[in-house]
Amino acid sequence: MKKIFSIIVIFLMVSVSGFSTIIPTISGNFTPCIGVEYQYTATNQGSPITGNCNWFSLTNGIQNVSSTIISGQGNDTVIIVWNSTGVGQTVILRCTTPDGTGGTPDIIINPVVTPTIYGTNITCKNSIVSYTTQNGMSNYNWEVPVGNTFTGQGTNQISVTWSLSGNQWVKVNYSTPPNGCSAVNPTIYPVTVNYTPTPTITSNQSDTLCSGSNGYYTTQGGGDTYSWDVTGGDKVVQDSVCYVTWNTGPVHTIRVTVIKNGCSSISNYKSVTVITSTTPIVNGESNVCNGNEFSYITDSNKNDYFWTLPDGGGSIQSGQGTDSIVVLWNSPIVNHSVFVRYMNMGLCESSKTKQIFVYPTPQSIINTGDTNIMVEGKSEYSTTPGFTNYEWTVSGGGNIMSNNTLNHITVTWYEIGNQWVKVKYS
Numbered sequence: 318m319k320k321i322f323s324i325i326v327i328f329l330m331v332s333v334s335g336f337s338t339i340i341p342t343i344s345g346n347f348t349p350c351i352g353v354e355y356q357y358t359a360t361n362q363g364s365p366i367t368g369n370c371n372w373f374s375l376t377n378g379i380q381n382v383s384s385t386i387i388s389g390q391g392n393d394t395v396i397i398v399w400n401s402t403g404v405g406q407t408v409i410l411r412c413t414t415p416d417g418t419g420g421t422p423d424i425i426i427n428p429v430v431t432p433t434i435y436g437t438n439i440t441c442k443n444s445i446v447s448y449t450t451q452n453g454m455s456n457y458n459w460e461v462p463v464g465n466t467f468t469g470q471g472t473n474q475i476s477v478t479w480s481l482s483g484n485q486w487v488k489v490n491y492s493t494p495p496n497g498c499s500a501v502n503p504t505i506y507p508v509t510v511n512y513t514p515t516p517t518i519t520s521n522q523s524d525t526l527c528s529g530s531n532g533y534y535t536t537q538g539g540g541d542t543y544s545w546d547v548t549g550g551d552k553v554v555q556d557s558v559c560y561v562t563w564n565t566g567p568v569h570t571i572r573v574t575v576i577k578n579g580c581s582s583i584s585n586y587k588s589v590t591v592i593t594s595t596t597p598i599v600n601g602e603s604n605v606c607n608g609n610e611f612s613y614i615t616d617s618n619k620n621d622y623f624w625t626l627p628d629g630g631g632s633i634q635s636g637q638g639t640d641s642i643v644v645l646w647n648s649p650i651v652n653h654s655v656f657v658r659y660m661n662m663g664l665c666e667s668s669k670t671k672q673i674f675v676y677p678t679p680q681s682i683i684n685t686g687d688t689n690i691m692v693e694g695k696s697e698y699s700t701t702p703g704f705t706n707y708e709w710t711v712s713g714g715g716n717i718m719s720n721n722t723l724n725h726i727t728v729t730w731y732e733i734g735n736q737w738v739k740v741k742y743s
Contacts, residue, residue, distance in 0.1 A: 341366050341393075341412045341419030349399045350498030351429045354387055358394045359412040359419055366393050370412040374424075376403050383408050383426060399426045427496040430454075432489050434506035441580035442482045442512040449474040450504075454491035460503070461487055482512035511578040513540070518573060518587045525590040527665035532561040532571075536584065540575040547571050549591060566591040592665045597657055599671040606678040606743070607649040610634060613671070614641040619659035628653045630675055649677040679704065683740060690730055699725035704742040712736040 345357035359370050369391045374384040383403030389395035397410070403426040411420045436448035450457070452473045459475050461467055462485055469475035479485065490503035516536040526532060532550070536543070538557045545554050549569030550561040561571065570586040601613035615622070617640045624633055624642045630653035636642030644655065653675050658668040679701075686698030695718070700707070702724045709721040714732030719725075730736060 340417045341370065341414060343410060343412055343419050343421045345410075345421070347422055348425045348427060348496060350427050350496065351399055351401050351404070352501040353498075354396050354398050356394060356396055357410060357421075359414075360393070366412075366414055366416075368414045368416060370395075370414050372397075372410070372412055374403075374408060374410050376406050376408050384410070399424075401426075401428065404428050427493075427498045429498045429500050430493050431500050432491060432504040434487055434489055434504055436487070436506070438507060439509045439511065439579070440479055441578075442479055442510055444510075444580075445476055445478050446508075447474060447476050448487050448489075448506070450489050450491070453494070455494055455497070456492040456499070457489065458491065458503070459487065459489050461485070479508070479510045482510045484508075485510050511580045513575055513577040513580045513582040515582050516540075516573050516575045516584040518571060518584055520587075524588065525592065525664065526563050527661075528563055528565055528591050528593045530563055532563060532589065534559045534561065534571055534587070536573050536575065540577045542576045544574040544576075545571065546573070549589075561589075563589065563591045566593040592662050594661065594665045594667050597659065597667050597669040599655060599657055599669050601655070601671070603672065604674045604676065605646050606676055607646055608678050610643050610645045612641060612643050613655050613657075615657045615659070615669070616640065619661060619667075620663045621658075621660040623658045625656045626653065627656050627670065630673070646673070646675045649675055651675060679742070683738060686728075686738065692733055693729065693731060695727060695729050697725060697727050698738050698740075700740045700742070706743040708741050710739045712738075 341359040341361060343357055343359050346355045349355050359366050370393055372386060372390055372395045373380045376383040383399055385398045385400065387396040387398055408424045408426060409420050410424060411418055432450045434448055434450055437446055440446050450473050454473065457471050457473060459467065459470055461477055462481065464481045465477060465479055465485065467475045467477040477487065485508045487506040487508060488503040490499050492499050518534050518536055520532060520534050522532060536557050540557065543554065543556050545552055545559040547561055549565055550563040553560040563569065567590060569589050569591055571589060572584055572586050574581055574583045597615045599613055599615050602611045605611050622638050622640060624637055626633065626644065630648040630650055631644045631646040634643040634645050651674050653673040655671045655673055656668065658666060661667055682701055684699050687696035690696050707722050707724055709717060709726045711717055711728055714734060714736040715728045715730045717726050718729050719727040728738065
């Protein structure tokens, strides 16, 4: 009986000494970030393990609450994503084969900070806007839609030039020191970029106007507010319509600023040439005598001259259509007038009325003087005193021997025959 036992013991010892236990070694990242895929590999002293590997994690002894196996279960390599359950907990990863079980050191799961973006989310096209995120991080990576530009890449603040309108966005992601964890997806910050088209000014009249004339100007409707800027005129504004009375020349401007959704846009300047209307001058006698011709002159180098005598009393003898006329006054009525009108620069009308006082022409009377006289005889002649501009003339047979601008003269007669003496005065 004792011998048999000894044989049995020897058999068991041989069997035990022939059994080989395999403990897999696991390699991979033992300080992973939440939400990121990581690869772990089990080996047998650097060589692939034999048989299937059953992978699982333990969090405080509870299986698979901190991890999700993406692929590789049953193989020597597995892809795992860690979640937030294991943050701050005791976590290990194990691989069990038919020959043995291997495990990792404690795995430290690092949390991920989701970036926050600060800045205006409603702005205007072509504006420059600053956006910031948390300070003290690393590997800042910003994005905006293609067509917009920005500066500040790699920092916690950027300045964006919004060249596009409509629905836009700002993206950012960064790494959290010291573990270098980043959010799985960047933070997206929606931005609405409003756009007010550049307004244009239209008008239904010429851009060359006369002073005192009215201009009518419009721009596109649909704005929230309109601000019109006018030089050289008085304006009346009704939103997208502006009425202007142009006062003086020569060149003035009009411009409009339109605001819509808080965004302003300014039109180009529209130039308006204003011709200043001048009052014509009318030079010529205002006090005239009936039956006499008088000249009247106005400004030269104008267009479309037109003269008339509104109250009658005379007739235009010559010069109609020019800058001067000759009028024969033939009605001894005191109040008459001369009217002239012309076009300035072929566009603006100017006119003037000149009052004329027409007096009856006095009859010249020679009161004294010889009518029968000897050759080489002298005779004195006189007319009514108290007038002006006396002018005496005699026929060729006599010679005025005294001042002929007074109301009397002395004449020496040299020829026989019929002679004569004339006088006129005012």
